[in-house]
Amino acid sequence: MNETNKPVHGMWTSRWVFILAATGSAVGLGNIWRFPYITGEYGGGAFVLLYLACIALIGVPIMIAEVTLGRRGGLSPIHSMGRLAEQSKVSRRWKGIGYLGALSGFLILSFYSVVASWALIYVWEAVSGLFRGMTAVQSQANFEAMQANPWLMLGSHSLFMVLTMGVVALGVKRGLERAVEVLMPLLFVLLLVLIGYAATTPGFAEGVAFLFAFDFSKLSGEAVVIALGQAFFTLSLGMGAIMAYGAYMPREIKDKKTGRARPVSIGSSVVIIAALDTLVALGAGLAMFPLLFTGNLEPAQGPGMMFVTLPLAFGQMPGGVLFGSLFFVLVVCAAWTSSISLGEPMVAWLVERGKSRWAASLLVGGAAWVLGVGSVLSFNLWKEHTFLMGTFFDNIEFLSTSILLPLGGLLIALFAGWVMKETQVRKELAMKSFALYMVWRALVRIFSPLAMIAVIAYALWSATSG
Ligand code: TRP
Secondary structure: OOOOOOOOOOOOOOHHHHHHHHHHHHOOHHHHHHHHHHHHHOOOHHHHHHHHHHHHHHHHHHHHHHHHHHHHHOOOHHHHHHHHHHHOOOOHHHHHHHHHHHHHHHHHHHHHHHHHHHHHHHHHHHHOOOOOOOOHHHHHHHHHHHHOOHHHHHHHHHHHHHHHHHHHHHHHHHHHHHHHHHHHHHHHHHHHHHHHHHHOOOOHHHHHHHHHOOOHHHOOHHHHHHHHHHHHHHOOOOOOHHHHHHHOOOOEEEOOOOOOEEEOOHHHHHHHHHHHHHHHHHHHHHHHHHHHHHOOOOOOOHHHHOOOHHHHHHHHOOOHHHHHHHHHHHHHHHHHHHHHHHHHHHHHHHHHOOOOHHHHHHHHHHHHHHHHHHHHHOOOOOOOOOEOOEOHHHHHHHHHHHHHHHHHHHHHHHHHHHHOOHHHHHHHHOOOOHHHHHHHHHHHHHHHHHHHHHHHHHHHHHHHOO
16 A cells, blocks of 8 residues: 555644644533533542543553554545555454444434534523523523423524534535634633633632542442543544544654654654643533532532533623633534534545535535434423433433444454554554553553443443343
Protein backbone atom coordinates (compact mmCIF):
# COMPACT_ATOMS: atom_id res chain seq x y z
CA MET A 1 0.00 0.00 0.00
CA ASN A 2 1.14 3.54 -0.59
CA GLU A 3 2.63 5.24 2.43
CA THR A 4 0.93 8.58 2.04
CA ASN A 5 -2.79 8.69 2.59
CA LYS A 6 -4.65 9.63 -0.52
CA PRO A 7 -6.67 12.56 0.70
CA VAL A 8 -10.08 11.39 -0.53
CA HIS A 9 -11.78 13.52 2.08
CA GLY A 10 -9.03 16.10 2.64
CA MET A 11 -6.55 16.28 5.51
CA TRP A 12 -6.39 18.41 8.65
CA THR A 13 -4.22 21.45 8.08
CA SER A 14 -1.95 20.63 10.99
CA ARG A 15 -1.43 18.36 13.94
CA TRP A 16 -3.13 20.96 16.12
CA VAL A 17 -6.28 20.89 14.06
CA PHE A 18 -6.38 17.13 14.54
CA ILE A 19 -5.99 17.60 18.29
CA LEU A 20 -8.72 20.24 18.32
CA ALA A 21 -11.12 18.12 16.27
CA ALA A 22 -10.56 15.00 18.36
CA THR A 23 -10.96 17.05 21.53
CA GLY A 24 -14.16 18.44 20.04
CA SER A 25 -15.40 14.91 19.55
CA ALA A 26 -14.37 13.87 23.03
CA VAL A 27 -15.73 16.87 24.92
CA GLY A 28 -19.50 16.66 24.89
CA LEU A 29 -22.56 15.74 26.89
CA GLY A 30 -20.43 13.02 28.46
CA ASN A 31 -18.26 15.65 30.11
CA ILE A 32 -20.77 18.32 31.03
CA TRP A 33 -23.98 16.40 31.62
CA ARG A 34 -22.95 12.86 32.57
CA PHE A 35 -19.61 13.21 34.36
CA PRO A 36 -20.84 15.62 37.07
CA TYR A 37 -23.97 13.66 37.87
CA ILE A 38 -22.33 10.25 38.10
CA THR A 39 -19.56 11.80 40.18
CA GLY A 40 -22.34 13.14 42.40
CA GLU A 41 -23.98 9.72 42.60
CA TYR A 42 -20.76 7.85 43.36
CA GLY A 43 -19.70 10.24 46.06
CA GLY A 44 -17.14 12.59 44.52
CA GLY A 45 -13.35 12.54 44.99
CA ALA A 46 -12.59 8.84 45.11
CA PHE A 47 -14.67 8.27 42.00
CA VAL A 48 -12.78 11.06 40.25
CA LEU A 49 -9.50 9.33 41.06
CA LEU A 50 -10.80 6.05 39.72
CA TYR A 51 -11.95 7.80 36.56
CA LEU A 52 -8.51 9.38 36.05
CA ALA A 53 -6.89 5.97 36.37
CA CYS A 54 -9.28 4.53 33.77
CA ILE A 55 -8.52 7.38 31.36
CA ALA A 56 -4.77 6.84 31.71
CA LEU A 57 -4.62 3.05 31.77
CA ILE A 58 -7.40 2.10 29.37
CA GLY A 59 -8.65 5.19 27.54
CA VAL A 60 -5.30 6.48 26.33
CA PRO A 61 -3.94 3.12 25.08
CA ILE A 62 -7.14 2.31 23.17
CA MET A 63 -7.28 5.79 21.72
CA ILE A 64 -3.69 5.41 20.52
CA ALA A 65 -4.70 2.10 18.92
CA GLU A 66 -7.72 3.65 17.23
CA VAL A 67 -5.80 6.60 15.79
CA THR A 68 -3.08 4.22 14.60
CA LEU A 69 -5.56 2.04 12.72
CA GLY A 70 -7.15 5.14 11.23
CA ARG A 71 -3.98 6.81 10.05
CA ARG A 72 -2.63 3.57 8.67
CA GLY A 73 -5.90 2.85 6.85
CA GLY A 74 -6.41 6.39 5.59
CA LEU A 75 -10.09 5.94 4.76
CA SER A 76 -13.45 5.67 6.49
CA PRO A 77 -13.33 3.06 9.29
CA ILE A 78 -15.05 0.41 7.18
CA HIS A 79 -12.66 0.69 4.25
CA SER A 80 -9.66 1.29 6.51
CA MET A 81 -10.33 -1.96 8.32
CA GLY A 82 -10.71 -3.74 5.00
CA ARG A 83 -7.34 -2.44 3.87
CA LEU A 84 -5.62 -3.27 7.13
CA ALA A 85 -7.05 -6.79 7.17
CA GLU A 86 -5.70 -7.32 3.68
CA GLN A 87 -2.28 -5.97 4.62
CA SER A 88 -2.14 -8.17 7.68
CA LYS A 89 -3.33 -11.16 5.63
CA VAL A 90 -6.21 -11.94 7.93
CA SER A 91 -9.89 -12.50 7.25
CA ARG A 92 -11.81 -9.59 5.73
CA ARG A 93 -14.30 -10.15 8.53
CA TRP A 94 -12.23 -7.67 10.57
CA LYS A 95 -14.00 -5.08 8.44
CA GLY A 96 -16.78 -5.81 10.90
CA ILE A 97 -15.10 -3.36 13.30
CA GLY A 98 -16.01 -0.67 10.80
CA TYR A 99 -19.59 -1.83 10.30
CA LEU A 100 -20.11 -2.27 14.02
CA GLY A 101 -18.79 1.25 14.59
CA ALA A 102 -21.04 2.69 11.91
CA LEU A 103 -24.02 1.04 13.57
CA SER A 104 -23.15 2.30 17.05
CA GLY A 105 -22.41 5.79 15.71
CA PHE A 106 -25.77 5.84 14.02
CA LEU A 107 -27.61 4.69 17.16
CA ILE A 108 -25.76 7.15 19.41
CA LEU A 109 -26.31 10.05 17.00
CA SER A 110 -30.06 9.40 17.07
CA PHE A 111 -30.47 9.86 20.84
CA TYR A 112 -27.50 12.19 21.39
CA SER A 113 -29.32 14.70 19.21
CA VAL A 114 -32.39 14.43 21.41
CA VAL A 115 -30.53 15.13 24.67
CA ALA A 116 -28.54 17.92 23.01
CA SER A 117 -31.82 19.39 21.83
CA TRP A 118 -32.93 19.80 25.44
CA ALA A 119 -29.90 22.02 25.95
CA LEU A 120 -30.97 23.96 22.86
CA ILE A 121 -34.42 24.51 24.40
CA TYR A 122 -32.77 25.50 27.69
CA VAL A 123 -30.71 28.19 25.97
CA TRP A 124 -33.99 29.76 24.99
CA GLU A 125 -35.49 29.34 28.47
CA ALA A 126 -32.40 30.79 30.16
CA VAL A 127 -32.29 33.79 27.83
CA SER A 128 -35.94 34.55 28.40
CA GLY A 129 -35.42 34.60 32.16
CA LEU A 130 -37.71 31.66 32.85
CA PHE A 131 -35.51 30.32 35.66
CA ARG A 132 -35.74 33.48 37.75
CA GLY A 133 -37.12 32.77 41.21
CA MET A 134 -38.10 29.22 40.30
CA THR A 135 -38.72 26.68 43.08
CA ALA A 136 -37.50 23.08 43.01
CA VAL A 137 -40.99 21.83 42.27
CA GLN A 138 -41.40 24.31 39.44
CA SER A 139 -38.05 23.38 37.95
CA GLN A 140 -38.94 19.70 37.97
CA ALA A 141 -42.31 20.54 36.43
CA ASN A 142 -40.63 22.67 33.78
CA PHE A 143 -38.33 19.81 32.76
CA GLU A 144 -41.23 17.37 32.68
CA ALA A 145 -43.37 19.77 30.68
CA MET A 146 -40.66 20.00 28.05
CA GLN A 147 -40.38 16.21 27.87
CA ALA A 148 -44.12 15.85 27.69
CA ASN A 149 -44.24 18.07 24.61
CA PRO A 150 -43.32 15.94 21.59
CA TRP A 151 -43.65 18.80 19.10
CA LEU A 152 -41.24 21.04 20.93
CA MET A 153 -38.67 18.26 21.26
CA LEU A 154 -39.19 17.19 17.67
CA GLY A 155 -38.54 20.74 16.52
CA SER A 156 -35.30 21.14 18.43
CA HIS A 157 -34.16 17.58 17.59
CA SER A 158 -34.64 18.51 13.93
CA LEU A 159 -32.71 21.77 14.35
CA PHE A 160 -29.81 20.03 16.10
CA MET A 161 -29.64 17.34 13.40
CA VAL A 162 -29.55 19.99 10.67
CA LEU A 163 -26.73 21.83 12.47
CA THR A 164 -24.77 18.57 12.83
CA MET A 165 -25.18 17.19 9.34
CA GLY A 166 -24.79 20.66 7.80
CA VAL A 167 -21.22 20.78 9.12
CA VAL A 168 -20.52 17.21 7.98
CA ALA A 169 -21.89 18.01 4.52
CA LEU A 170 -19.44 20.90 4.15
CA GLY A 171 -16.54 18.45 4.40
CA VAL A 172 -13.39 18.02 6.44
CA LYS A 173 -11.81 21.38 5.73
CA ARG A 174 -14.72 23.72 5.16
CA GLY A 175 -17.02 22.03 7.66
CA LEU A 176 -15.37 20.10 10.49
CA GLU A 177 -12.16 22.10 10.64
CA ARG A 178 -13.88 25.46 10.61
CA ALA A 179 -16.48 24.40 13.16
CA VAL A 180 -13.94 23.22 15.71
CA GLU A 181 -11.74 26.26 15.17
CA VAL A 182 -14.61 28.51 16.16
CA LEU A 183 -16.49 26.39 18.70
CA MET A 184 -13.62 24.94 20.74
CA PRO A 185 -11.99 28.25 21.75
CA LEU A 186 -15.49 29.57 22.53
CA LEU A 187 -16.12 26.53 24.69
CA PHE A 188 -12.90 26.97 26.67
CA VAL A 189 -13.58 30.68 27.23
CA LEU A 190 -17.15 30.03 28.37
CA LEU A 191 -16.02 27.31 30.74
CA LEU A 192 -13.37 29.58 32.26
CA VAL A 193 -15.92 32.37 32.72
CA LEU A 194 -18.30 29.95 34.46
CA ILE A 195 -15.58 28.53 36.74
CA GLY A 196 -14.54 32.10 37.51
CA TYR A 197 -18.09 32.85 38.49
CA ALA A 198 -18.41 29.69 40.60
CA ALA A 199 -15.25 30.72 42.43
CA THR A 200 -17.01 33.85 43.70
CA THR A 201 -19.91 31.89 45.23
CA PRO A 202 -19.88 30.83 48.91
CA GLY A 203 -20.18 27.14 48.00
CA PHE A 204 -16.91 27.05 46.05
CA ALA A 205 -14.72 25.53 48.77
CA GLU A 206 -17.31 22.84 49.41
CA GLY A 207 -17.56 22.12 45.69
CA VAL A 208 -13.80 21.76 45.35
CA ALA A 209 -13.66 19.51 48.40
CA PHE A 210 -16.42 17.34 46.99
CA LEU A 211 -14.53 16.80 43.74
CA PHE A 212 -11.08 16.29 45.17
CA ALA A 213 -11.41 14.82 48.67
CA PHE A 214 -10.93 11.08 48.51
CA ASP A 215 -13.33 9.04 50.53
CA PHE A 216 -12.48 5.48 49.62
CA SER A 217 -15.23 3.98 51.72
CA LYS A 218 -17.67 4.95 48.98
CA LEU A 219 -15.99 2.88 46.30
CA SER A 220 -17.42 -0.37 45.02
CA GLY A 221 -16.91 -2.77 42.18
CA GLU A 222 -19.79 -1.10 40.45
CA ALA A 223 -18.04 2.28 40.63
CA VAL A 224 -15.04 0.77 38.84
CA VAL A 225 -17.12 -0.42 35.89
CA ILE A 226 -19.05 2.85 35.72
CA ALA A 227 -15.79 4.84 35.72
CA LEU A 228 -14.45 2.59 32.98
CA GLY A 229 -17.51 3.01 30.80
CA GLN A 230 -17.44 6.75 31.33
CA ALA A 231 -13.73 7.01 30.45
CA PHE A 232 -14.49 5.11 27.29
CA PHE A 233 -17.53 7.13 26.24
CA THR A 234 -16.03 10.49 27.03
CA LEU A 235 -13.00 9.81 24.80
CA SER A 236 -15.31 8.83 21.89
CA LEU A 237 -13.73 5.39 21.62
CA GLY A 238 -14.90 2.16 20.10
CA MET A 239 -16.97 3.32 17.13
CA GLY A 240 -14.50 4.67 14.61
CA ALA A 241 -15.03 8.41 15.19
CA ILE A 242 -11.45 8.73 16.36
CA MET A 243 -10.34 6.30 13.66
CA ALA A 244 -11.92 8.49 10.97
CA TYR A 245 -10.33 11.61 12.43
CA GLY A 246 -7.00 9.77 12.58
CA ALA A 247 -7.26 9.06 8.86
CA TYR A 248 -7.15 12.79 8.19
CA MET A 249 -4.08 13.26 10.39
CA PRO A 250 -0.87 14.12 8.56
CA ARG A 251 2.04 11.66 8.90
CA GLU A 252 4.76 14.22 8.60
CA ILE A 253 5.08 17.91 9.01
CA LYS A 254 7.84 20.23 7.93
CA ASP A 255 9.98 21.32 10.82
CA LYS A 256 9.89 25.11 10.80
CA LYS A 257 13.53 25.46 11.79
CA THR A 258 15.27 22.82 9.73
CA GLY A 259 12.75 22.62 6.90
CA ARG A 260 12.98 18.85 7.07
CA ALA A 261 10.01 16.51 7.37
CA ARG A 262 9.38 15.27 10.90
CA PRO A 263 7.09 12.37 11.82
CA VAL A 264 3.93 13.33 13.71
CA SER A 265 3.73 11.17 16.83
CA ILE A 266 0.36 9.69 17.69
CA GLY A 267 1.03 9.04 21.38
CA SER A 268 1.77 12.60 22.40
CA SER A 269 -1.23 13.94 20.48
CA VAL A 270 -3.52 11.45 22.22
CA VAL A 271 -2.14 12.35 25.65
CA ILE A 272 -2.97 16.01 24.96
CA ILE A 273 -6.51 15.14 23.82
CA ALA A 274 -7.16 12.98 26.87
CA ALA A 275 -5.77 15.68 29.16
CA LEU A 276 -7.96 18.38 27.60
CA ASP A 277 -11.02 16.16 27.82
CA THR A 278 -10.33 15.45 31.47
CA LEU A 279 -9.76 19.12 32.23
CA VAL A 280 -13.14 19.98 30.72
CA ALA A 281 -14.91 17.29 32.73
CA LEU A 282 -13.29 18.47 35.96
CA GLY A 283 -13.94 22.07 34.91
CA ALA A 284 -17.62 21.31 34.39
CA GLY A 285 -17.69 19.84 37.90
CA LEU A 286 -15.93 22.91 39.27
CA ALA A 287 -18.46 25.16 37.56
CA MET A 288 -21.50 23.19 38.74
CA PHE A 289 -20.96 21.77 42.23
CA PRO A 290 -20.28 25.13 43.92
CA LEU A 291 -23.60 26.41 42.54
CA LEU A 292 -25.39 23.40 43.98
CA PHE A 293 -23.77 23.78 47.39
CA THR A 294 -24.39 27.52 47.38
CA GLY A 295 -28.08 26.86 46.78
CA ASN A 296 -28.18 24.04 49.35
CA LEU A 297 -28.99 21.51 46.65
CA GLU A 298 -28.09 17.82 46.59
CA PRO A 299 -25.12 16.70 44.46
CA ALA A 300 -26.58 13.20 44.04
CA GLN A 301 -29.40 14.27 41.73
CA GLY A 302 -28.92 11.85 38.87
CA PRO A 303 -29.51 12.73 35.22
CA GLY A 304 -31.76 15.65 36.12
CA MET A 305 -28.87 17.57 37.65
CA MET A 306 -28.14 19.74 34.65
CA PHE A 307 -31.74 20.30 33.62
CA VAL A 308 -33.55 20.43 36.96
CA THR A 309 -31.12 21.43 39.69
CA LEU A 310 -28.83 23.81 37.87
CA PRO A 311 -31.64 26.10 36.65
CA LEU A 312 -32.59 26.55 40.32
CA ALA A 313 -29.13 27.81 41.06
CA PHE A 314 -29.23 30.10 38.02
CA GLY A 315 -32.63 31.35 39.13
CA GLN A 316 -31.29 32.41 42.52
CA MET A 317 -27.92 33.89 41.72
CA PRO A 318 -27.17 37.44 40.67
CA GLY A 319 -26.49 37.56 36.92
CA GLY A 320 -28.22 34.20 36.59
CA VAL A 321 -29.83 35.02 33.26
CA LEU A 322 -26.45 35.78 31.71
CA PHE A 323 -24.54 32.89 33.28
CA GLY A 324 -27.37 30.44 32.74
CA SER A 325 -27.56 31.37 29.07
CA LEU A 326 -23.79 31.08 28.66
CA PHE A 327 -23.86 27.70 30.35
CA PHE A 328 -26.39 26.18 27.99
CA VAL A 329 -24.66 27.72 24.96
CA LEU A 330 -21.54 25.93 26.21
CA VAL A 331 -23.41 22.64 26.37
CA VAL A 332 -24.76 23.06 22.85
CA CYS A 333 -21.31 23.86 21.42
CA ALA A 334 -19.77 20.86 23.14
CA ALA A 335 -22.52 18.53 21.95
CA TRP A 336 -22.30 19.90 18.41
CA THR A 337 -18.58 19.19 17.91
CA SER A 338 -19.23 15.68 19.29
CA SER A 339 -22.22 14.86 17.14
CA ILE A 340 -20.40 15.72 13.91
CA SER A 341 -17.87 13.01 14.77
CA LEU A 342 -20.70 10.52 15.14
CA GLY A 343 -21.90 11.21 11.61
CA GLU A 344 -18.55 11.57 9.82
CA PRO A 345 -17.49 7.88 9.61
CA MET A 346 -20.68 6.79 7.84
CA VAL A 347 -20.73 9.80 5.54
CA ALA A 348 -17.05 9.24 4.62
CA TRP A 349 -17.85 5.61 3.79
CA LEU A 350 -20.76 6.59 1.53
CA VAL A 351 -18.56 9.21 -0.17
CA GLU A 352 -15.95 6.54 -0.89
CA ARG A 353 -18.71 4.51 -2.49
CA GLY A 354 -19.45 7.32 -4.90
CA LYS A 355 -22.13 9.42 -3.19
CA SER A 356 -21.74 13.17 -2.93
CA ARG A 357 -21.09 14.56 0.54
CA TRP A 358 -24.39 16.36 0.57
CA ALA A 359 -26.40 13.32 -0.44
CA ALA A 360 -24.55 11.13 2.06
CA SER A 361 -25.10 13.63 4.89
CA LEU A 362 -28.76 13.93 4.03
CA LEU A 363 -29.14 10.17 4.03
CA VAL A 364 -27.31 9.56 7.34
CA GLY A 365 -28.85 12.58 9.05
CA GLY A 366 -32.32 11.72 7.79
CA ALA A 367 -32.12 8.14 8.97
CA ALA A 368 -30.71 9.11 12.39
CA TRP A 369 -33.43 11.72 12.67
CA VAL A 370 -36.15 9.12 12.06
CA LEU A 371 -34.67 6.80 14.68
CA GLY A 372 -34.37 9.79 17.03
CA VAL A 373 -38.11 10.32 16.80
CA GLY A 374 -38.40 7.07 18.76
CA SER A 375 -36.27 8.64 21.50
CA VAL A 376 -38.37 11.82 21.46
CA LEU A 377 -41.52 9.76 21.91
CA SER A 378 -39.93 7.71 24.71
CA PHE A 379 -40.47 10.68 27.00
CA ASN A 380 -44.13 11.20 26.21
CA LEU A 381 -46.40 9.12 23.96
CA TRP A 382 -44.36 5.92 24.31
CA LYS A 383 -43.38 6.47 27.91
CA GLU A 384 -45.36 3.47 29.11
CA HIS A 385 -44.20 1.16 26.32
CA THR A 386 -41.23 -0.41 28.01
CA PHE A 387 -39.37 -3.59 27.07
CA LEU A 388 -35.99 -5.13 28.02
CA MET A 389 -34.09 -2.15 29.47
CA GLY A 390 -36.98 0.30 29.63
CA THR A 391 -38.17 2.76 27.01
CA PHE A 392 -37.08 2.82 23.38
CA PHE A 393 -34.54 5.49 24.34
CA ASP A 394 -33.19 3.37 27.22
CA ASN A 395 -32.74 0.38 24.95
CA ILE A 396 -30.94 2.26 22.16
CA GLU A 397 -28.70 3.92 24.74
CA PHE A 398 -27.89 0.68 26.52
CA LEU A 399 -27.24 -1.33 23.37
CA SER A 400 -24.94 1.28 21.84
CA THR A 401 -22.98 2.62 24.80
CA SER A 402 -22.86 -0.40 27.12
CA ILE A 403 -22.53 -3.22 24.58
CA LEU A 404 -21.49 -2.07 21.10
CA LEU A 405 -18.88 0.53 22.11
CA PRO A 406 -16.92 -1.74 24.49
CA LEU A 407 -17.17 -4.52 21.91
CA GLY A 408 -15.69 -2.17 19.30
CA GLY A 409 -12.97 -1.17 21.77
CA LEU A 410 -12.16 -4.81 22.46
CA LEU A 411 -11.80 -5.62 18.77
CA ILE A 412 -9.73 -2.49 18.09
CA ALA A 413 -7.34 -3.35 20.92
CA LEU A 414 -7.04 -6.95 19.72
CA PHE A 415 -6.39 -5.88 16.15
CA ALA A 416 -3.73 -3.31 17.06
CA GLY A 417 -2.14 -5.53 19.70
CA TRP A 418 -2.25 -8.99 18.18
CA VAL A 419 -3.19 -8.90 14.49
CA MET A 420 -1.25 -6.06 12.90
CA LYS A 421 2.41 -6.56 12.13
CA GLU A 422 4.48 -5.06 14.89
CA THR A 423 6.83 -3.29 12.51
CA GLN A 424 3.87 -1.50 10.91
CA VAL A 425 2.41 -0.48 14.23
CA ARG A 426 5.69 0.91 15.48
CA LYS A 427 6.33 2.83 12.33
CA GLU A 428 2.85 4.34 12.32
CA LEU A 429 3.02 5.29 15.99
CA ALA A 430 6.36 7.07 15.59
CA MET A 431 6.92 6.90 19.34
CA LYS A 432 10.23 8.25 20.51
CA SER A 433 10.63 6.20 23.65
CA PHE A 434 10.93 2.44 23.30
CA ALA A 435 10.07 1.89 26.95
CA LEU A 436 6.80 3.78 26.59
CA TYR A 437 6.05 1.81 23.47
CA MET A 438 6.44 -1.43 25.41
CA VAL A 439 4.14 -0.15 28.15
CA TRP A 440 1.50 0.74 25.56
CA ARG A 441 1.85 -2.63 23.89
CA ALA A 442 1.37 -4.51 27.13
CA LEU A 443 -1.67 -2.41 28.03
CA VAL A 444 -3.32 -2.74 24.65
CA ARG A 445 -2.68 -6.48 24.32
CA ILE A 446 -3.72 -7.66 27.77
CA PHE A 447 -5.09 -4.99 30.04
CA SER A 448 -7.46 -3.16 27.69
CA PRO A 449 -9.12 -6.28 26.28
CA LEU A 450 -9.72 -7.62 29.79
CA ALA A 451 -11.19 -4.30 30.88
CA MET A 452 -13.54 -4.25 27.90
CA ILE A 453 -14.67 -7.80 28.60
CA ALA A 454 -15.38 -6.80 32.19
CA VAL A 455 -17.50 -3.83 31.04
CA ILE A 456 -19.55 -5.97 28.66
CA ALA A 457 -19.96 -8.74 31.22
CA TYR A 458 -21.12 -6.26 33.84
CA ALA A 459 -23.60 -4.69 31.42
CA LEU A 460 -25.08 -8.07 30.53
CA TRP A 461 -25.18 -9.13 34.15
CA SER A 462 -26.90 -5.96 35.33
CA ALA A 463 -29.35 -6.20 32.43
CA THR A 464 -30.37 -9.75 33.23
CA SER A 465 -30.42 -9.46 37.00
CA GLY A 466 -32.94 -6.62 36.67
N1 TRP B 1 -17.40 11.77 23.65
C1 TRP B 1 -18.64 12.45 23.48
C2 TRP B 1 -19.16 12.91 24.82
O1 TRP B 1 -18.51 12.76 25.81
C3 TRP B 1 -19.67 11.63 22.79
C4 TRP B 1 -19.19 10.99 21.54
C5 TRP B 1 -18.92 11.58 20.37
C6 TRP B 1 -18.90 9.64 21.38
N2 TRP B 1 -18.45 10.65 19.48
C7 TRP B 1 -18.44 9.47 20.06
C8 TRP B 1 -18.97 8.56 22.22
C9 TRP B 1 -18.05 8.24 19.62
C10 TRP B 1 -18.58 7.32 21.77
C11 TRP B 1 -18.11 7.16 20.48
O2 TRP B 1 -20.22 13.45 24.90
